Amino acid sequence: MLKNCFLVAVRTLRRNIGYTTLNVIGLALGITCSLLLFLVISFELSFDTFHRKADRTYRINIDSDDQNGHHQSAGTPLPMYAALKSALPELNPITHMHEEEGGTFALLSSDTTQTLQKFREEGSVMFIDSAFFDLFDFETGGVNVKQALRDPNSILLTESIAKKYFSDGNAVGKVLRMNNTVNLQVKGIIPDAPANTDIPYIMLVAYEASNTINSLFRSDNWNSTSSSEQIYFATAPGASAKQAEDRINEIADRYRQRRPGEKERFTLQPLANLHFNEGYSNYNDRTVGVQTLWALAVIGAFLVIIACINFVNMATAQAMRRAKEVGMRKVLGASRSQLVVQFLSETGLITLAALLVSVVLTELLLPYLNQLLDLSITFSVLENKEVALFLAAVLLLVTFFAGLYPALILSGFKPISALKSKVATARTAGLSLRRALVVLQFTICQVLIICTIVVHDQMEFFRTASLGFDKEAIVTVPIPSASAHKLMPLRQQLEAHAGVSATTFAMSPPSANVTMNMSFNYDDYSIERNFNVNFRFADENYLKTFNIPLIAGRMYQKSDTIQEFVVNETFLKQVGEKSPEAALGKKMVVNGGQNEGRIVGVVKDYHVGSLRETIDPVVMSTWAYFYYNLNAKIEMKDAKAAIAHLQKVWSSAYPDDVFYYEFLDDTIAEFYASEQRQADLFKIFSVIAILIGCLGLYGLVSFMVTQRTKEVGVRKVLGASSLSIVGLFSKDFTVLVLIAFVMAAPISYYFMEQWLQDFNYRIAIGYWVFLAAGAVTLLIALTTVSVQALRAAFSNPVTALKTE
Incomplete structure (x- = not known):
């Protein structure tokens, strides 16, 4: 059968x-x-589900509340690891790691006196200890990792990096100089990190080497944290994570100082949650x-x-x-x-x-x-x-x-x-059922179209919204750590080219995923303010290069260390000043009392991060040690020559490093990469949904034309025009699309309003969005119906009347 x-x-x-x-x-x-x-x-x-201990592995985070609201961070104080390892042996295995986002790597000769080749990497260089592979089940390719990383100046390369650096495959024993700071000997080649991990290393380095690479932040101060420094551990099978969290906070309370009114707690985040919680983020920088x-x-x-x-x-x-x-x-x-x-x-x-x-x-x-x-x-x-x-x-x-x-x-x-x-x-x-199905089809289509329009408009808002500074035609060139002093004397050479109109040295551009928080005292030295301030260090040309307007006072004068301050409007609101002029001349003490100066200027608020977030209180000052970037405003019509000129001058200051640049507007666009992908997906699925819906309409119209063949023949014999016959079939479907529109509008409005809540700066959903989606759907539907209806309208009425 x-x-x-x-x-x-x-x-x-x-x-x-x-x-x-x-x-x-x-x-x-x-x-x-x-x-x-x-x-x-x-x-x-x-x-990260492939790790055998994944279900009981946690990362230590910090949750805090202050005057500015709720804050989350995955960073931990540097001395916490040793304290936990000593006091809580039940957290086993426990490991800490430090991440550097890429860097410059120079391949040295066998006697380490000559540079044979230079590379620049953008991936995660992970500094790990011996417990890393006890906790995580990454492939080692047979390499004895603990033995290989016993030497503080040792490094393991992944297969893709080894292939890139050593085409002959002979990598073990060679020496790489990282960031022109520390020499690292290659001790082995391991498989690449899997694509589905939030610890996506391209190289593994002995943890001790991080003290040399980033010495400024290698502090035993319990109050200093960095999101690059993270601690992971596994609990014993069946053990309570809540109890472990309480014990960790008991230890932290002994050493960590809190500001008045600040509430803070170290929390445990399951490994499986790292990929889905944007508040804490991860080394992958993608949730x-x-x-x-x-x-x-x-x-x-x-x-x-x-x-x-x-x-x-x-x-x-x-x-x-x-x-x-x-x-x-x-x-x-x-x-x-x-x-x-x-x-x-x-x-x-x-x-x-x-x-x-x-x-x-x-x-x-x-x-x-x-x-x-x-x-x-x-x-x-x-x-x-x-x-x-x-x-x-x-x-x-x-x-x-x-x-x-x-x-x-x-x-x-x-x-x-x-x-x-x-x-x-x-x-x-079963016409009512089929009509209901068509309504359902076009409800879904219109929901997708409306969502596509809203997401697209929000992306356009991100692209065109004023950030409070100029982002166009700005080139950002990274400077090797703590070495801006080599390039700063060459400013006249940098600006000698006609295509370079302005330059500035700074910790970062105005809008960047960079934050530096310091305790500070304002005016009344006895009161330490209970809110986070985003410190931005830049030279005296910063406001001019980015066209950030001053609303009171002046820009601070040239200096290599903190001498004067410029603050933004939000800072004034937080400290209770009623006018910009009232803040001028006020003293500030920062960095635990090590630096002080007077406020000499106030700038209009500008966005220091993405438009998801509110504007932070900002304090700007000079400190050459933190000038990590050269920012240059160039003439786009002469961009190629201008960048070549920048590279020539930059390379004369850093002959052992690799020149690299990116445009600021591209960097800012990366803030919204996830949303842009959603917009692209909505566009694709909307087109596909409409295409499939049109096929469905074609089927239903085919049925109706077959069913009403004689009726069409009679109407034509009695003088009906082709246009009136097309209208006969189109009328029903117009009603169906309108019903679908009535259903789709509130559904899509609800979901898009929820989606927009993630952004502090967002568009308002106008009525035209719904009308446009309805009009597009109606036009497409009528076009599809008309194709079949015209076939019936132009058919021979005699043939139709003879049909049994």
Whole structure:
């Protein structure tokens, strides 16, 4: 019986090749999208789950509350690791690590006197101790890591870096000089860190070397923290994480000083949560919200549902054509259950064909998806059990849900009526259900269109909003740590080129993911202010280069150390000053009393971070040690020559380092990379949803045209124009799209309002967004309907009236 069902199904589908092709295309599009989204979700959920102790591994974070609100950080005081290791042996294994975001690496000669080659890296260089591989199960490639990193000046390269530096494969024993500061001997080559980890090292260095690389922050002060310095540990099986957290805070309370009114607690974050909590971030500098994953899952399900609706509409549109076939089968003894199996077999074949097409499309599209989302997803049906199970589930569910209703309708025809072509209209149509399905399709389409417009507008707002300073045509060139003094005397040479209009040396550009907080006293030395201040160190040309306006006073004078201060408006509000002029001349003591000076100027507020956050209180001053960047304003028409000039002067100051630059507007755009990817995804899925929806409309209009053939013929004989016949079919669908619009508008408004809450600076959702989405959907729907309606309008009425 099954063989017969299969053969009949194949013949039937071959006879109706157009119907089969449309269904395969519709289902293939929906399944491909759902499969790609499944791969994305599976990849995001897999981060660091491969560690055997993952379910009981934690990172120590800091949560604090002060006058500015709630703050979260993954940084820990440097002496905390030794204190915990000594006082809490039950936290085992426990490890600490320090991250440097790339740097310059010089390959030295065997006697370390000559530089043979220079490289610049942007990835994570991780400084680790011997317990790192006791806690984490990263591949070592057979290298005895503990032995290899016993020497404080040792380094392990990943395979990709080793291949880049040593094409001959002979890396072990060679010496690399990092940041022109410390010599590191290569002790081994290990496999690359997996793509699904939030500890994405490109090199591993003995922890002790971090004291030389970044000596300024290697302090035994319990009140100093850095997000680069993190502690991880595993609890004993079955042990309480809450008890461990309490014990850690007991120890911290002995050493750590708090400001008056400040509330602070060290908290434990499960390893599995690192990838999903933006508040603490991670070494990957990339998190994804669980809500985002749910949204992707819902979109994937919706796209498959839309494709199934198409199938239902087109299958029932074929009902009239197959009525006699059903009647003949019943006369010959076929039972209803046999007919249901027959029609489900046909659906199964179509779904299987769509599934095969989807697998091919996924293979072709996955590289583009990886590039779009900056992921490293792999795809294999045979090797990945989860993918195989997903495809099997899709095959069964789509076959059942897409095929069951048409199968029940077709198998329910009465044989006599079917053979006489007198199948009841109500019986074949189920028109109210199909119209409801079309409404559902276009509700989903309009929700996606509205979301796409809102996300796009928010991205445009980010791109065009005034940040309070000039970001265009600004080039940022990193300076090797604590060595700006080598380049500062060359300022006249830097500005000698006509394409370079201004230069400044600074810790960072005005808007950057850089924060430096210091305790300070303002005016009344007896009161230490209880709020965080973002200190920005820059030279006297900073305001001029970035065109940051002064509203009172002047810019501070040239100096290599802290002498004078310039503050922003938010700072004045926090200290209670009623006017900018009132702050001029006031004294400030910072850095634990080590530095003091007077406020000489006040600038308008500018954004020091992304537009997700409110503006911080900012204090600016000179301190050459912290000038990590050269910022140059260039003429874009002469950009290539200007950058070449900057490189020439820079290289004369740092012959052993690698010149690197980036445009400030590109750096700022990276703040919103995640949202931009969401915008791109919405655009793609909106187009696909509309395309699938149009196929569904085509199926329903096909049914209506078949059903109303005689009516069209009579109308044409009585003088109806082609335009009036097109309007006859379009009227019903206009109503359906409008109903979908009424449903889609509040749904999309709710979700987009929730999404916009993540941003302190955001657009308002205007009514035009909904009208535009409704108009676009209506236009597309009417265009699709008109194609089929015109065929009916231009058909020969005599042929239509002869139709039985």
